Amino acid sequence: MLLGRVIGTVVASRKEPLMEGWKLLVVRQVDADNRDAGGYVVAADAVGAGVGEVVLYATGSSARQTELTRDRPCDAVVMAIVDEWEVGGREVYRK
Amino acid sequence: MLLGRVIGTVVASRKEPLMEGWKLLVVRQVDADNRDAGGYVVAADAVGAGVGEVVLYATGSSARQTELTRDRPCDAVVMAIVDEWEVGGREVYRK
Amino acid sequence: MLLGRVIGTVVASRKEPLMEGWKLLVVRQVDADNRDAGGYVVAADAVGAGVGEVVLYATGSSARQTELTRDRPCDAVVMAIVDEWEVGGREVYRK
Amino acid sequence: MLLGRVIGTVVASRKEPLMEGWKLLVVRQVDADNRDAGGYVVAADAVGAGVGEVVLYATGSSARQTELTRDRPCDAVVMAIVDEWEVGGREVYRK
Amino acid sequence: MLLGRVIGTVVASRKEPLMEGWKLLVVRQVDADNRDAGGYVVAADAVGAGVGEVVLYATGSSARQTELTRDRPCDAVVMAIVDEWEVGGREVYRK
Numbered sequence: 322m323l324l325g326r327v328i329g330t331v332v333a334s335r336k337e338p339l340m341e342g343w344k345l346l347v348v349r350q351v352d353a354d355n356r357d358a359g360g361y362v363v364a365a366d367a368v369g370a371g372v373g374e375v376v377l378y379a380t381g382s383s384a385r386q387t388e389l390t391r392d393r394p395c396d397a398v399v400m401a402i403v404d405e406w407e408v409g410g411r412e413v414y415r416k
Numbered sequence: 417m418l419l420g421r422v423i424g425t426v427v428a429s430r431k432e433p434l435m436e437g438w439k440l441l442v443v444r445q446v447d448a449d450n451r452d453a454g455g456y457v458v459a460a461d462a463v464g465a466g467v468g469e470v471v472l473y474a475t476g477s478s479a480r481q482t483e484l485t486r487d488r489p490c491d492a493v494v495m496a497i498v499d500e501w502e503v504g505g506r507e508v509y510r511k
Numbered sequence: 512m513l514l515g516r517v518i519g520t521v522v523a524s525r526k527e528p529l530m531e532g533w534k535l536l537v538v539r540q541v542d543a544d545n546r547d548a549g550g551y552v553v554a555a556d557a558v559g560a561g562v563g564e565v566v567l568y569a570t571g572s573s574a575r576q577t578e579l580t581r582d583r584p585c586d587a588v589v590m591a592i593v594d595e596w597e598v599g600g601r602e603v604y605r606k
Numbered sequence: 607m608l609l610g611r612v613i614g615t616v617v618a619s620r621k622e623p624l625m626e627g628w629k630l631l632v633v634r635q636v637d638a639d640n641r642d643a644g645g646y647v648v649a650a651d652a653v654g655a656g657v658g659e660v661v662l663y664a665t666g667s668s669a670r671q672t673e674l675t676r677d678r679p680c681d682a683v684v685m686a687i688v689d690e691w692e693v694g695g696r697e698v699y700r701k
Numbered sequence: 702m703l704l705g706r707v708i709g710t711v712v713a714s715r716k717e718p719l720m721e722g723w724k725l726l727v728v729r730q731v732d733a734d735n736r737d738a739g740g741y742v743v744a745a746d747a748v749g750a751g752v753g754e755v756v757l758y759a760t761g762s763s764a765r766q767t768e769l770t771r772d773r774p775c776d777a778v779v780m781a782i783v784d785e786w787e788v789g790g791r792e793v794y795r796k
Contacts (some may be wrong), residue, residue: 336463381478383680386679403618403628404619430594521704521785562790638709
């Protein structure tokens with residue numbers, strides 16, 4: 322899994338029927354020190370995350386192992402809202 | 417999933433029989449600000465996208481979770497045509 | 512899927528039994544403008560491609576969705592020989 | 607699989623129910639000479655690893671092949687604590 | 702699949718039970734011209750390869766399609782020892 326910050330949303334009306342009901346979040350990847358890491362992903366939202374929140378997301382086939390995404394064409398899912406993380410005994414982030 | 421712009425098409429007559437009927441699109445990846453991100457992918461078209469359109473595509477095994485691609489050798493699929501996306505409360509793209 | 516040019520072959524006699532019968536091609540990835548993209552992959556040949564040909568290849572679990580590779584330890588397969596591709600209305604390549 | 611050093615932990619209370627019970631480790635990838643390789647991953651801990659330990663981790667669908675992670679939305683798992691590794695006949699690391 | 706050179710070994714006693722019996726090889730990736738490509742992977746050895754040998758390895762779910770690794774948490778497997786490869790009609794490597 323990777324850490325990211327929700328920075329936006331995507332709307333698409335013409336789409337694969339199996340995507341119906343997904344909220345699509347633009348998630349910018351952050352590094353282990355909570356700095357922008359450059360990349361992004363568009364992920365289905367399985368936990369009700371909002372713009373600005375720090376989240377954990379999974380990619381690949383593992384992104385299909387949630388109730389929302391099972392057997393659907395999803396390769397990235399926001400699966401947790403992060404409360405805090407520590408690196409080297411130091412608190413990097415606290416919600 | 418990632419955002420991309422359809423920039424072209426590929427034609428192949430000698431191919432795996434399971435690819436029959438696919439329209440193959442050349443999709444250039446864009447970043448979260450709708451700038452060229454450098455990479456590209458050739459994706460099967462599950463939604464009738466045309467050259468110039470901004471789309472959402474999935475890769476890996478998730479690309480096989482559409483009616484068009486199920487159990488076929490497809491590792492990239494265009495699964496939605498994007499209407500709009502926002503980043504940081506600002507509209508980045510509107511169709 | 513990605514576009515590549517077949518540049519060589521690999522021979523291996525001591526191998527996983529499930530690889531028996533595969534022709535192994537060295538495929539150099541090309542970008543959307545048919546320039547060398549730097550990377551390469553060794554792919555099983557599902558379509559009878561020869562050195563010098565421009566091909567389409569799939570990677571990951573999707574590479575196991577051909578008759579040749581099903582349930583075998585294959586993560587890259589040449590699945591089509593490209594006849595032509597266009598980008599921005601311009602013909603980039605024709606066989 | 608890749609080698610990494612456990613550098614921290616992540617806590618998330620609002621999450622996919624299938625993640626319940628996981629300890630989430632921040633793992634920094636190291637190269638074959640045990641130097642920081644730049645990347646990181648957040649992995650579920652299948653072996654009771656602690657901060658500072660050198661571990662082996664798997665990614666992708668293979669990360670779901672442990673008792674802890676089977677059929678769950680996990681794309682990275684710490685699957686072993688490394689005792690030692692050698693490169694070119696030289697000991698790079700010993701616990 | 703990719704080409705690599707076996708450069709070392711990893712030993713881990715505390716590990717996922719499903720890894721029991723694997724020999725873990727450190728494999729440095731080489732490019733199509735047999736030069737170091739920078740990356741490495743730790744792979745399970747399905748063919749009895751030794752340090753110094755040039756091998757073919759598969760990654761991702763395809764790495765679980767050998768007798769040694771089926772249904773186990775393996776994302777990289779050495780599946781063949783390379784006898785020779787040619788690029789552009791020139792022999793790049795012969796064992």
